[in-house]
Amino acid sequence: xxxxxxxxxxxxxxxxxxxxxxxxxxxxxxxxxxxxxxxxxxxxxxxxxxxxxxxxxxxxxxxxxxxxxxxxxxxxxxxxxxxxxxxxxxxxxxxxxxxxxxxxxxxxxxxxxxxxxxxxxxxxxxxxxxxxxxxxxxxxxxxxxxxxxxxxxxxxxx
Numbered sequence: 041x042x043x044x045x046x047x048x049x050x051x052x053x054x055x056x057x058x059x060x061x062x063x064x065x066x067x068x069x070x071x072x073x074x075x076x077x078x079x080x081x082x083x084x085x086x087x088x089x090x091x092x093x094x095x096x097x098x099x100x101x102x103x104x105x106x107x108x109x110x111x112x113x114x115x116x117x118x119x120x121x122x123x124x125x126x127x128x129x130x131x132x133x134x135x136x137x138x139x140x141x142x143x144x145x146x147x148x149x150x151x152x153x154x155x156x157x158x159x160x161x162x163x164x165x166x167x168x169x170x171x172x173x174x175x176x177x178x179x180x181x182x183x184x185x186x187x188x189x190x191x192x193x194x195x196x197x198x
Contacts, residue, residue: 043102044063064086101126102126107129
């Protein structure tokens with residue numbers, strides 16, 4: 041089972057489901073989950089916050105472009121026990137944080153992470169980083185290493 045944390049409208053959950061995975065898409069937005077159920081059926085969808093779901097174990101926790109929105113992401117990452125974590129954040133070294141840019145967002149960015157900071161957060165949450173990838177820009181291809189606007193990390197439970 042894959043838990044797609046902050047799945048939004050469910051597109052990523054649906055893609056993983058179509059690839060043969062059993063997926064639970066979770067988001068705090070009732071409207072987003074309603075849309076997901078209507079337009080991307082297949083995965084199980086839930087309106088919930090990770091830190092409120094209790095003691096859950098899944099094969100993989102997927103969290104794309106979520107962690108930077110959290111004031112304290114550690115409790116969220118620790119709330120779900122997973123064998124594998126796949127997560128992404130904006131790279132502070134290539135996409136410097138500017139609070140003013142996000143102040144009108146419903147869920148504004150709280151910060152961006154350097155590759156070292158992101159690896160430390162992942163380790164503090166109980167995962168051992170195994171591979172780091174990046175996305176060069178918002179619509180770019182995925183490359184090996186952390187030298188892009190967005191860092192993508194794959195980690196195993198430690």
